[in-house]
Amino acid sequence: MKGIIFTEFLDLVEEKFGLALADSIMENTDLASGGIYTSVGTYNFSEMLALLATLSAKSNISVDDLLEIYAEHFFGSLKKNYPEIFAKYEEPIEMLASIENHIHVEVRKIYPNAELPSFTIESRTETTLVMIYKSSRAMYSFGRGLMNKTLQHFNCSGTILMEKLKEDGTEVKFSITKNE
Structure with a gap:
C-alpha cells in the first residue's frame, strides 16, 4: 500500500x-x-x-466509520494536491463514473505501483450510477466516504446505497442517486 x-x-x-x-x-x-x-x-x-x-x-x-472519516479527509488532500483532476468534471455522477478510466489512470501516473480497487459500471443515467467495487482489501467504506465527498464537492445531495455482494466486503455494489 x-x-x-x-x-x-x-x-x-x-x-x-x-x-x-x-x-x-x-x-x-x-x-x-x-x-x-x-x-x-x-x-x-x-x-x-x-x-x-x-x-x-x-x-x-468502528473501523468502517473510521474509514469513511478518513476518506473525507483524504478527499481534501486530493483536491488540494491534484486540482486538475477535479477541474475536468462538472457534476458528481460524471466524476464517479470516470474512476476506473480516468482517475485511476492519473493515480497510476503518480504512483505507478499503486494497487487500486476496480469499479465496473452496471448502469448510468444523468442522476444515477450503479457500480461494482472489487478489492481484496475490502475498504469499501473508504470508497463510500470518497463518494460522499464527491457529492458535497459539487454541492449536491444524494444517497449512496451499499450492498455487499460478498460477505467479506471484497465485492460491493454502490447505487448512487443524485438529488435534482
Whole structure:
C-alpha cells in the first residue's frame, strides 16, 4: 500500500483526535516498518489494518466509520494536491463514473505501483450510477466516504446505497442517486 495512505491517515488522526492519541496508536501497534512512513514508500496493508484496529479500540468508533472519516479527509488532500483532476468534471455522477478510466489512470501516473480497487459500471443515467467495487482489501467504506465527498464537492445531495455482494466486503455494489 502506498505510503501516502499512511501519512494522510496519521495526519487525520493527529488533526481529529490529537497528537497524544496519534502517538498512542503508533506506540501500541506492532508495525513492521516501525511506523516510519514516507508518502512515496510502499508498506504492508496489514499495518493499515493494525492502525485502524488500534484507533477503533481507543476511540470507540468502528473501523468502517473510521474509514469513511478518513476518506473525507483524504478527499481534501486530493483536491488540494491534484486540482486538475477535479477541474475536468462538472457534476458528481460524471466524476464517479470516470474512476476506473480516468482517475485511476492519473493515480497510476503518480504512483505507478499503486494497487487500486476496480469499479465496473452496471448502469448510468444523468442522476444515477450503479457500480461494482472489487478489492481484496475490502475498504469499501473508504470508497463510500470518497463518494460522499464527491457529492458535497459539487454541492449536491444524494444517497449512496451499499450492498455487499460478498460477505467479506471484497465485492460491493454502490447505487448512487443524485438529488435534482
